[in-house]
Amino acid sequence: VSWRSSLPPSERPGERRTAEMKKLYGKDAAKIQGMEAAMQLTFDRNCDKKQPKYWPVIPLNL
Amino acid sequence: TTLPSSSSSSGSADEEEQRLRAELRERFLRTLLLMTGKRVRFDMHEHVRVHARFGASDIDVLNLQVCDLETPLGVQREALLRSQDVIACSFEV
């Protein structure tokens, strides 16, 4: 019943990402994607847990 | 498997570019892993220089999550640096 189910498979976000990775990294795409996912997960988890604030508050590089 | 087979020469050029890009990217990601938990010096714009322990970065390297950031006004336990503010990050191995 979801509107998503009417989308063609290639429009699913995860798959587009995989196709993009494949184009950039060829047969090494899965390895790079795995390393990136692990790093992003660590970043997201640290930010959830520690709630870091931007420093400095105002960007230096305007 | 969907590459056009009519131009095999450009296909192999693509493969070579993919191989080089993957090697460069893997080395960079491993550098960030090596930096994790280390005390890092950040050279920033406006001649700002601070030290902190590196936590993690998002995959596009837009934000750097750090701990124990020594700012001119004291220590901030948890912080995010915008990579646009940062010129260089240095650490020792």
Place this chain on the structure above:
Amino acid sequence: MLQWRDRSPQHWHELVNHEVCVTNRDQQRFEGRVFTVDPVSASVVLLSVQESERLSVRVILGHAVTDVQILRRGTEETERQMKSVLLPDRAQSLSA
């Protein structure tokens, strides 16, 4: 002229293992041996030996880089040394 960030992976890869001087927008210079250039952010990773004889790893963010000049070319030995420090668990298995 082509901006640093718009260079090709081939161009970046050709700098690996060579001693270079990286110039940034503020006309600061950083010297060291290139370990890699991130193809996503165009950031340069340089290795250099400190006075303390420890190795310094420096990541110069791609947005700040304006120019990279080769100073001295690396050898198979410098490439091997760099890998043994930064890719220790792969140093043995890379003979293939």
